[in-house]
Amino acid sequence: MSFHPPKRTLMGPGPSDVDPRISEALGRPTIGHLDPEFIRLMDETKTLLQYAFMTNNELTLPISAPGSAGMEACFVNLIEAGDKVIVCQNGVFGSRMKENVERCGAIAVMVEDEWGTAIDLDKVSEAIKAHPDAKVLAFVHAETSTGVESDAKSLCALAKSNGMLSIMDTVTGLGGIKVAVDEWGADATYSGSQKCLSCTPGLSPVTFSSAATEAIKGRTSKVQSWFLDMNLVMGYWGGNAKRAYHHTAPINALYGLHEALTILNDEGLEQSWARHALNHSALKAGLEAMGLSLPVEESIRLPQLNAVAVPDGIDEAAVRSHLLNDFSLEIGAGLGALAGKVWRVGLMGFSSKPANVRLCLSALETALLAQGLKLPAGDAIQAANAVYSD
Amino acid sequence: MSFHPPKRTLMGPGPSDVDPRISEALGRPTIGHLDPEFIRLMDETKTLLQYAFMTNNELTLPISAPGSAGMEACFVNLIEAGDKVIVCQNGVFGSRMKENVERCGAIAVMVEDEWGTAIDLDKVSEAIKAHPDAKVLAFVHAETSTGVESDAKSLCALAKSNGMLSIMDTVTGLGGIKVAVDEWGADATYSGSQKCLSCTPGLSPVTFSSAATEAIKGRTSKVQSWFLDMNLVMGYWGGNAKRAYHHTAPINALYGLHEALTILNDEGLEQSWARHALNHSALKAGLEAMGLSLPVEESIRLPQLNAVAVPDGIDEAAVRSHLLNDFSLEIGAGLGALAGKVWRVGLMGFSSKPANVRLCLSALETALLAQGLKLPAGDAIQAANAVYSD
Numbered sequence: 213m214s215f216h217p218p219k220r221t222l223m224g225p226g227p228s229d230v231d232p233r234i235s236e237a238l239g240r241p242t243i244g245h246l247d248p249e250f251i252r253l254m255d256e257t258k259t260l261l262q263y264a265f266m267t268n269n270e271l272t273l274p275i276s277a278p279g280s281a282g283m284e285a286c287f288v289n290l291i292e293a294g295d296k297v298i299v300c301q302n303g304v305f306g307s308r309m310k311e312n313v314e315r316c317g318a319i320a321v322m323v324e325d326e327w328g329t330a331i332d333l334d335k336v337s338e339a340i341k342a343h344p345d346a347k348v349l350a351f352v353h354a355e356t357s358t359g360v361e362s363d364a365k366s367l368c369a370l371a372k373s374n375g376m377l378s379i380m381d382t383v384t385g386l387g388g389i390k391v392a393v394d395e396w397g398a399d400a401t402y403s404g405s406q407k408c409l410s411c412t413p414g415l416s417p418v419t420f421s422s423a424a425t426e427a428i429k430g431r432t433s434k435v436q437s438w439f440l441d442m443n444l445v446m447g448y449w450g451g452n453a454k455r456a457y458h459h460t461a462p463i464n465a466l467y468g469l470h471e472a473l474t475i476l477n478d479e480g481l482e483q484s485w486a487r488h489a490l491n492h493s494a495l496k497a498g499l500e501a502m503g504l505s506l507p508v509e510e511s512i513r514l515p516q517l518n519a520v521a522v523p524d525g526i527d528e529a530a531v532r533s534h535l536l537n538d539f540s541l542e543i544g545a546g547l548g549a550l551a552g553k554v555w556r557v558g559l560m561g562f563s564s565k566p567a568n569v570r571l572c573l574s575a576l577e578t579a580l581l582a583q584g585l586k587l588p589a590g591d592a593i594q595a596a597n598a599v600y601s602d
Numbered sequence: 603m604s605f606h607p608p609k610r611t612l613m614g615p616g617p618s619d620v621d622p623r624i625s626e627a628l629g630r631p632t633i634g635h636l637d638p639e640f641i642r643l644m645d646e647t648k649t650l651l652q653y654a655f656m657t658n659n660e661l662t663l664p665i666s667a668p669g670s671a672g673m674e675a676c677f678v679n680l681i682e683a684g685d686k687v688i689v690c691q692n693g694v695f696g697s698r699m700k701e702n703v704e705r706c707g708a709i710a711v712m713v714e715d716e717w718g719t720a721i722d723l724d725k726v727s728e729a730i731k732a733h734p735d736a737k738v739l740a741f742v743h744a745e746t747s748t749g750v751e752s753d754a755k756s757l758c759a760l761a762k763s764n765g766m767l768s769i770m771d772t773v774t775g776l777g778g779i780k781v782a783v784d785e786w787g788a789d790a791t792y793s794g795s796q797k798c799l800s801c802t803p804g805l806s807p808v809t810f811s812s813a814a815t816e817a818i819k820g821r822t823s824k825v826q827s828w829f830l831d832m833n834l835v836m837g838y839w840g841g842n843a844k845r846a847y848h849h850t851a852p853i854n855a856l857y858g859l860h861e862a863l864t865i866l867n868d869e870g871l872e873q874s875w876a877r878h879a880l881n882h883s884a885l886k887a888g889l890e891a892m893g894l895s896l897p898v899e900e901s902i903r904l905p906q907l908n909a910v911a912v913p914d915g916i917d918e919a920a921v922r923s924h925l926l927n928d929f930s931l932e933i934g935a936g937l938g939a940l941a942g943k944v945w946r947v948g949l950m951g952f953s954s955k956p957a958n959v960r961l962c963l964s965a966l967e968t969a970l971l972a973q974g975l976k977l978p979a980g981d982a983i984q985a986a987n988a989v990y991s992d
C-alpha cells in the first residue's frame with residue numbers, strides 16, 4: 213500500500229520544513245545524468261552553491277549522499293594513512309570526525325571542549341604547537357548536537373598560519389548564519405541539504421579550496437573510497453564540456469536542491485541570516501517568558517538551533533510525544549552528554565518563521581502544563597510578538 | 603530561476619522512465635528520520651525489498667546513495683586488508699569492483715571475459731583452484747555496459763562449495779529478471795533504484811546473508827567507511843524498537859522507493875519478468891525487421907538492456923542526438939570496449955511497454971534514414987505488433 217506521511221511541522225535539528233516549491237520540483241520529469249539539460253542544471257547548481265558558500269572555489273558541488281558522506285568525502289580525500297589530524301570536539305560531530313580520521317589509518321589528536329561551549333582557540337594553538345607535523349585541522353562550525361557556533365574564521369586562520377589545511381563542518385550553518393569560505397580561507401567545507409537550505413535530506417554540498425584540490429590531485433595513495441574520490445567526481449562535475457560518467461547522479465533530489473538554492477538566492481544570504489536571527493529572538497523571548505532557559509551562552513548561540521533546558525521533574529520524552537501526537541510538531545532530543553537535559557528546537561530555513569515560533573511556544577506551554585509544571589504569569593506569545601513588532 | 607526539465611522518454615541504461623505514482627510520492631510531506639511513521643515506512647520497505655530480492659535476509663535495506671555506493675558497501679564491509687578476492691570482469695562494472703578491492707588494501711585476482719559474453723564458469727573454477735585462500739567471489743549478474751546476464755546461480759554455488767562468500771551486482775537485474783538471493787545463496791547483493799524498479803536514481807538496495815552478516819560482525823578491523831559501516835547502519839535499520847541515529851535518511855527519496863516497490867509487489871515479480879521478456883521480443887523483432895542486429899548471444903541477453911550494433915558508416919552519436927532532439931528520446935552509448943560499436947536500448951521497469959518499443963523503432967528508423975542508410979523493406983512496427991498479438 214502506498215505510504216502517506218502525516219503533515220508535520222519540523223522544528224528539530226533537521227530535516228526542517230520543506231518549502232512547497234521544493235516538494236514540487238522533486239516530482240518533475242526525470243532526465244538522464246548526461247542529458248545536456250542536466251549538465252545545465254549541474255552548472256547552475258555549482259554557481260548557486262558558490263553563492264551560498266561565499267566562494268569562488270572551482271570544486272564546489274553536492275555529494276550524492278547525506279551530510280555524513282560529505283564529511284567522509286572531505287576526510288578521505290585530504291588525508292592519507294599515517295597523517296596527523298587535529299580534531300576539535302565539542303559535541304557529537306567531533307567524535308564522528310575522529311572515527312573518519314582513524315578509518316583513514318591516520319592519527320587523530322583530540323582537542324576537547326565541554327558540550328555546549330565553543331571550541332577554545334588557545335587549546336587549539338597549544339595542540340598545534342605540540343604537533344607541528346599535523347597536516348589538517350578539523351572542526352565543527354555549527355554544532356548540531358548542542359546549538360553552538362565556534363569561531364570558524366579564527367580556526368581557519370590558525371590552520372593556515374601553521375601550514376595546515378582546514379576541514380570545516382557547517383552542516384547546520386549554511387544559509388542560517390554567515391559561512392564565508394573564501395574570506396575565512398576554509399580548505400574543505402561540507403554541509404547538508406536538510407537544515408537551513410530546507411531541502412529534503414540526502415545531499416551534501418561540499419567545496420574545496422585550490423590548496424585542498426592540489427592536495428587531492430597530489431596524493432601518493434588512492435582515495436580509499438571509490439564513490440567519494442574527488443579525482444573521479446570532478447571529472448563528472450568539473451568544468452569540461454565532456455563529462456565523464458562516474459556514478460548516476462540523484463537527478464530528482466538535485467532538482468530539489470537547485471530549487472532550494474534558488475530560493476536562498478532570491479531571498480539573499482544576508483536577509484536569510486537576519487530572518488534566522490529575528491525568529492530566534494522571538495522564540496527566546498517566548499521561552500524566557502515561560503520560565504525556560506537556553507543554556508548555551510548568548511554570544512555563541514546558533515539562532516537556527518536552540519538548546520532549551522528541560523525543567524526539573526519533567527519527562528522530556530513525554531513532552532516530545534505530546535507535541536508530536538497533539539500538535540504534529542517535531543522537536544529534537546538532546547544527544548550524548550546532553551541527552552535528557554535539553555530539547556533541541558530548530559528554526560531552520562523554511563521552518564524559521566513566526567507561525568512556527570508561535571506554534572512551538574503554545575504547544576510547549578500546553579505540554580508542560582499537562583505535566584503539572586507551574587509556569588510564570590508572563591504570556592509567551594505576547595513576548596514573542598513584541599520582538600516582531602519592535 | 604527554477605529548473606524545468608524537458609519531458610524525455612528514457613530508454614538508455616538507466617535512469618528509466620519514472621512511474622507517475624513515484625513522482626507524486628516524492629513530493630509528499632517530509633517527516634523526521636526518527637518519526638514513528640517513518641520507522642513504519644522503513645519496516646515496510648525492508649519487507650518489500652525482501653520480496654523483490656526473494657530473500658528472508660534480515661539485513662536488507664536501501665543504502666542512502668546510488669548503486670556505486672551499494673557496491674562499495676558490499677566490498678568495504680566484507681573485505682579486510684590483505685584479503686584475496688576473485689573478481690569476474692566482462693564489462694565496466696568488473697573493473698569498478700577491482701578498484702573497490704584494491705582500495706580496501708586487498709588483492710584482486712581477475713578472471714576476464716570478452717565484453718558482450720557471459721562469465722566463463724570454467725575459468726572461475728580454475729581461478730578458485732589456483733587461489734584456494736581467496737575469501738570472496740565477486741561478479742556482475744546483469745552487466746549494464748553490455749546487456750549480458752551471467753549464471754549467478756552457478757557462480758554463487760561455486761563460491762559456497764569452496765568456502766567463499768559471494769558478492770553479486772544486480773543493479774540492472776532486480777525486477778527485470780529473476781534475482782533469487784536465497785535460492786542461489788548470494789551473500790552480499792546490491793542493486794539500484796533507477797533501473798527496473800523505475801524509481802529515481804540515488805538509492806541502492808542491498809541484502810546480506812547471515813554468513814555475510816556474521817563476517818561483518820566478526821571483522822578484526824573497522825570498516826574503512828563510517829558512512830557505509832553496516833555494523834552502524836544496522837543499528838538504525840535493524841529490527842530493534844529502539845533505532846539509533848546513524849545518518850539522516852533521505853526521507854523523500856525513500857517515499858519514492860517504497861512506492862516503486864509497492865508497484866512491483868502489486869504487479870508481481872513473475873509478471874514483471876514476463877513483461878520485460880515480451881517487450882524485449884517485440885523490440886528485437888522490430889530491430890531485426892529493420893536489418894539491425896543484437897550482438898549479444900540470445901541465451902545470455904538481458905531483456906531489459908539491449909545492445910544494438912551500430913551499422914557500418916553510421917555516426918552513432920549523431921543518431922542519439924537526433925533521437926534526443928527530435929523525439930525527446932534517450933538511448934545509451936556503448937561504454938569502454940563497446941564505445942562507438944553499439945547503442946544500449948533500455949526497456950526497464952515503467953519504460954518496458956509497447957508504446958516505448960514503437961517510439962524507439964520509429965525514431966531509430968527515421969534517424970537512420972536521415973543518415974542515408976538503406977533499410978530493408980520489412981516494417982518494424984508491424985513486426986513488433988506481431989509479437990504482441992501472438
